[in-house]
Amino acid sequence: MWYRILIGLMCLTLFVQSGYADEIVLKNGDRLTGKIVHLVDGKLVFKSDVAGEVTVELSNIQTFSSAEPVTVNLKDSTGFKQKVLSAEAGRFAVEDSVDLKAQQFAVTDIVSINPPPKPIPKWTGDVSVGITSTHGNTKTEMISANANATKRTEQDRTTVSADYAKGQQKDPDTGETVTIEDWWRAKGKYDYFFSKKAYGYLDGRYEKDAVAELDRRVIVGVGGGYQWIESDDMNFSTEFGLASLYEKFKNQTDSNSELSFQVGYLFDKKLRKNIKLTHDLTYYPAIDKFSDYYLTTTAGIRADFTEKIFLTLKAILNYDATPAVGRGNTDTKYFLGLGYRF
Numbered sequence: 001m002w003y004r005i006l007i008g009l010m011c012l013t014l015f016v017q018s019g020y021a022d023e024i025v026l027k028n029g030d031r032l033t034g035k036i037v038h039l040v041d042g043k044l045v046f047k048s049d050v051a052g053e054v055t056v057e058l059s060n061i062q063t064f065s066s067a068e069p070v071t072v073n074l075k076d077s078t079g080f081k082q083k084v085l086s087a088e089a090g091r092f093a094v095e096d097s098v099d100l101k102a103q104q105f106a107v108t109d110i111v112s113i114n115p116p117p118k119p120i121p122k123w124t125g126d127v128s129v130g131i132t133s134t135h136g137n138t139k140t141e142m143i144s145a146n147a148n149a150t151k152r153t154e155q156d157r158t159t160v161s162a163d164y165a166k167g168q169q170k171d172p173d174t175g176e177t178v179t180i181e182d183w184w185r186a187k188g189k190y191d192y193f194f195s196k197k198a199y200g201y202l203d204g205r206y207e208k209d210a211v212a213e214l215d216r217r218v219i220v221g222v223g224g225g226y227q228w229i230e231s232d233d234m235n236f237s238t239e240f241g242l243a244s245l246y247e248k249f250k251n252q253t254d255s256n257s258e259l260s261f262q263v264g265y266l267f268d269k270k271l272r273k274n275i276k277l278t279h280d281l282t283y284y285p286a287i288d289k290f291s292d293y294y295l296t297t298t299a300g301i302r303a304d305f306t307e308k309i310f311l312t313l314k315a316i317l318n319y320d321a322t323p324a325v326g327r328g329n330t331d332t333k334y335f336l337g338l339g340y341r342f
Contacts, residue, residue: 024064039113062089073112125149128312128339142167144335157191182210197227213324215248221262234269249324260284274304295319310339
């Protein structure tokens with residue numbers, strides 16, 4: 001008697017468990033029962049009663065159901081947390097808690113199910129240093145450094161960077177030491193995204209160059225931009241705004257302060273898995289006189305040796321239509337260094 005009761009209880013338990021399991025129906029007719037873990041990037045992780053944890057492509061799912069409420073996000077940005085019910089091929093349904101009517105959706109419209117918590121945004125960036133030393137007919141000592149850092153969230157993006165170089169050359173005949181390079185610059189920028197593509201920005205630059213007699217150049221800009229492409233392989237954005245530009249040269253008593261337009265773009269692309277090209281350009285024409293302008297552009301290429309270590313080659317070109325007295329309009333700077341990414 002007790003033996004029959006025990007068998008009956010076991011059968012009832014198995015029946016209840018199977019009735020409360022999540023189920024996936026595949027397009028080939030197979031069925032999996034168990035527990036939905038999550039779905040992201042078109043892949044559903046499912047803990048099957050028989051096969052253990054398996055990954056199923058969303059494109060292979062005909063319909064599915066859940067024993068408990070699951071969080072579902074769709075392509076049209078709608079989302080809900082409810083029990084999912086099986087439906088006709090290519091669709092699924094949810095039970096509306098208000099009128100108890102089933103609402104159906106296409107399986108292909110699913111973006112995520114029970115998505116894992118998004119990682120907390122962190123600062124990422126790199127530092128690199130280059131050193132040159134020559135001894136012979138001339139003696140040259142030069143050091144250069146570069147640092148970049150970025151923090152990206154869904155709503156905003158913050159970037160900061162700095163460049164520095166100093167070099168001296170000694171003439172072996174006269175023993176005179178001449179400074180051939182002594183400059184640094186720092187940049188900061190904040191982007192606030194109003195949508196996935198459009199954003200407003202506030203940025204600032206500070207530059208000094210002893211050889212060019214530039215005591216300081218300060219630029220503060222504000223405007224809008226559009227992120228045409230944003231991915232791991234390529235990024236491209238264009239910007240337009242207004243900027244306040246201030247220049248003071250060491251060999252001139254007067255300073256230059258003007259309001260200008262600010263037009264530019266930022267571009268980077270992976271040429272290969274371990275090689276990346278970067279290029280940016282910003283143009284500052286004075287509002288009252290377009291022939292008076294300042295232009296700065298940077299082009300660089302980075303080759304990764306490991307996940308953290310890389311070699312970088314960069315060229316910076318600055319053009320000032322009204323330079324210091326006795327100095328040229330164009331300054332071109334080159335940087336070759338070994339870097340570390342964090």
